[in-house]
Amino acid sequence: MSTHETIAADLQFDGPPELMNDLDYLQLALKLAAQGVALASPNPLVGSVVVRDGGIVGRGFHRYLDLKHAEVWALEEAGERARGSTVYVNLEPCCHRGEGKRTSPCVQALINAGVARVVASMLDPNPRVNGRGFSELQAAGIEVSVGGFEKDARRLNEKYIKFVTSGLPFIHLKLASSLDGRIATRTGDSRWVTGEEAREASQRLRHEYDAILIGIRTALLDDPLLTDRTGRQRRRALARFVLDAGLNLPVNSQLVRSAGDAPLIVFSSSGADSDRRTALHARGVETVDMPCAGGRLSPAEVFAEIARRDLTSVVVEGGSEVAGSLIAERLIDKLTIFYAPKIIGGRAAVPSIGGQGIERMSEALQLDEVDITCHGADWEITGYPVFADDEPEQG
Ligand SMILES: NC(=O)c1ccc[n+]([C@@H]2O[C@H](COP(=O)([O-])OP(=O)(O)OC[C@H]3O[C@@H](n4cnc5c(N)ncnc54)[C@H](OP(=O)(O)O)[C@@H]3O)[C@@H](O)[C@H]2O)c1
Known part of the structure; x- marks a missing residue:
């Protein structure tokens, strides 16, 4: 099993799925994101959870070398079950191709997968994103909710935020x-x-x-x-x-x-x-x-x-x-x-x-x-x- 799979397997939510609300899933996304410490830089730490009918159907976190972003990992695990799902992520999904065009925009992947809703902890202050990711999702008819665990999300990515803003x-x-x-x-x-x-x-x-x-x-x-x-x-x-x-x-x-x-x-x-x-x-x-x-x-x-x-x-x-x-x-x-x-x-x-x-x-x-x-x-x-x-x- 890859490190990615091992970590995903370890992060089972202990409790009946029907008791989970948005914040529980966002917290899980934050925990997943933290698995990228020392592996994601200079990119941000991002974790993502795909939820369909009250159950987790996909999980992912970003590591620079994987090329794929957290949302893409999670959507791939979900497969067809991503259609109509809610995707939880600690940072606004990106709407640009990564450095050297290494990665494709997550926003497009979310639209292509047919997700119904995206819940994110915070806006990505990177001038290349900065709200554009949310706007593109909304323009495609996807419901967007922002703000849960924002303080923790900011703390988790404090290095990235300083770097991209200054x-x-x-x-x-x-x-x-x-x-x-x-x-x-x-x-x-x-x-x-x-x-x-x-x-x-x-x-x-x-x-x-x-x-x-x-x-x-x-x-x-x-x-x-x-x-x-x-x-x-x-x-x-x-x-x-x-x-x-x-x-x-x-x-x-x-x-x-x-x-x-x-x-x-x-x-x-x-x-x-x-x-x-x-x-x-x-x-x-x-x-x-x-x-x-x-x-x-x-x-x-x-x-x-x-x-x-x-x-x-x-x-x-x-x-x-x-x-x-x-x-x-x-x-x-x-x-x-x-x-x-x-x-x-x-x-x-x-x-x-x-x-x-x-x-x-x-x-x-x-x-x-x-x-x-x-x-x-x-x-x-x-x-x-x-x-x-x-x-x-x-x-
Ligand atoms: N307990 C701890 O956490 C800890 C941690 C580290 C060190 N220490 C101890 O601290 C002592 C060393 O501290 P220190 O204050 O004597 O020396 P330091 O801060 O380690 O080094 C100072 C030297 O760095 C160079 N430097 C270059 N640019 C500088 C700048 N902008 N500002 C300041 N320094 C600059 C200067 O030498 P040049 O002009 O030649 O470049 C300066 O003399 C040692 O005893 C060490 O064991 C303890």
Whole structure:
């Protein structure tokens, strides 16, 4: 059985079919969509359920390599039973041919199959769709209902939404901190701040991202590998990026030694030593010169370059200076700090967020929609930064 079939078989609804309403089916579509994590990017996560006479007759979710979209998988499973059915999907069906004409429009497939109704959680904000999918369905006489589980649907596709609406990747800053806000001791030692369970959760978080980024001092002090070690399937290897203006990354570091197995790209300045550049290239490392702002590589340019590679999301794993500069430039979309119930102490210990900081408490960065989860003895706190410009205007 393919992974697709295994997942579909696992997702049996436990309860009599007649008790299912629209929301139950939409929830199932969302669950199916989530099976595409690390497999669908740069496309959205989409799941679909076809229901006829109170029973599920088709299910599908999208994986980039399959070429077929979720609705098409589900309609194929339903076959003739799709005629007169209701199709549930977490995102507006597409009305355009996919990149390089790889895939055909789902709207046409729905019309051809003779479905009676489409229920979707949200409109696709991709400028190529943005309501056109719904309009074409309605023009063909198909009833369209939109809105159930919209918040969950938006959360599920937050990376895709940021990418298609801004042309930039979704940026998630993740750190592991002591209770007193330190991410390493005064000597730079950070192995390990949190326990095994939090570190496993951190690996699961990595799995959801297309790319990972760190600063050169983290590379020098921690010698990390920065790979996805969840063992879960992914379409593209996690792309690893280092901010290193002077090309100081050692050729014997774990990052460079593994460059043949997982992509490693070093952002440098044009003035960096050419012998170092040659030595890195010889080991399969790509270097990209970036403009500098105030003596530092420009993070905005860095993320624009990452997006040009069709990478829709980046998890930033430190260190302190990089975290401070991204927050100062308001580039963070999501923030996770794993807190260990430990005190490191000391003025010279590495603070979680470096840089200049702020003068007044009123300028502190507020997080919204905060989730707190326990992992063994540690806590994960995740939220969405509310930068001043995001706040609703006072009437
Ligand atoms: N507990 C955790 O979660 C965690 C995670 C990561 C790191 N750490 C710890 O944090 C420490 C390293 O943090 P750090 O603050 O010293 O260094 P860092 O943030 O890892 O690296 C800073 C360096 O990155 C380069 N860089 C290039 N562009 C930059 C930009 N726009 N903004 C900021 N930096 C830029 C600069 O070097 P160039 O000018 O030479 O390019 C800068 O000196 C280590 O002790 C490590 O163990 C802890």
